[in-house]
Amino acid sequence: MTPTTAPGTPAEDWLRLDRQICFSLHAASRAFNGVYRVLLKDLGLTYPQYLVMLVLWEHGDLPVKKLGEHLRLDSGTLSPLLKRLEAAGLVRRERSARDERSVEIRLTEDGLALRERALRVPRRIGSATGFDLAEISALRERLDQLTSALDAAALDAGALEDEPGYEGPAEGPGCR
Amino acid sequence: MTPTTAPGTPAEDWLRLDRQICFSLHAASRAFNGVYRVLLKDLGLTYPQYLVMLVLWEHGDLPVKKLGEHLRLDSGTLSPLLKRLEAAGLVRRERSARDERSVEIRLTEDGLALRERALRVPRRIGSATGFDLAEISALRERLDQLTSALDAAALDAGALEDEPGYEGPAEGPGCR
DNA sequence: CACAATTCAGTTGTGCACAACTAAATGGTC
């Protein structure tokens, strides 16, 4: 099923290949999300809310800004999400006294206590993937590498223009 | 930075590991999305709309049902998306004469013509990843494998309960 | 034929991602 590559792959076939790749990533992301959704229903958390709680459990109270840096999310996503976490009684949002622009996110007792119940989640996730730790780590590194490359390319708009030197991935002998 | 695993990793550390893994996948998915967003702005398509067009270009006209099977998306997602593609003049939605329940999605001339402009996208994506084809293929297979495992686990609710035999990924010698 | 179950698309409601914007607070410079 792996699309083997003839050196002279026509441009049309790249569309099919592209389909394979982006489908895979898109589908994997949603499948992962789906499993977390099932596991987190117990805890009353969505997947992104769980990500926020993981950061807070690990780093303690943080301003929205720092939270966003850890998660690569902006206030447009975090503000309403944090309000929902507050409504659920898991965090408090308090204006910083020193800097009134900043809002400190603090775990409540309930929020801290939830951590105990969350401890069971990672093992179940690991089980659901069917991967062992080495495989998961390898995949993670791969994904981080991909993310870095993509982020760099997105920032540098020129990198997304046609590169004369780039013949498509591995299209000819001696490529890369 | 790879979290090496001592056999007796405490449950707390799994949360950190879990954080690593799900962040990576989440972030990679969004980074990918972001690059496509930049590239597709020219074509006037969002990333999911591009996925729909890829399927139509490859398979020709399809009913919504078939489209959803290819993309693993349901009508709740596809119906509004297809209306937007229709508003953009790229597809037509026509009730099937043979089965009035079914809606056939047909490419318009504009929709078909857009394919020519889309041919440049995959190469730019490949370039942006910095991966060669072999690496991309390997990653794709990995992700498909992951998706299958996760889908299976999500369907079989029992698979997400605690498994006595599952000690966490690769936690001991002779594990899996 | 009648009727129940199924199939299919669409709608509604919730939540997330992100771009673009607003508004308040802060810090630096004159």
Place this chain on the structure above:
DNA sequence: GACCATTTAGTTGTGCACAACTGAATTGTG
């Protein structure tokens, strides 16, 4: 102290994902 650029959250609007539901068309069964 007055002014301006920057920082920080929040808001608004668009689009996607998905669960739950509706309603029409079809199919199977008696």
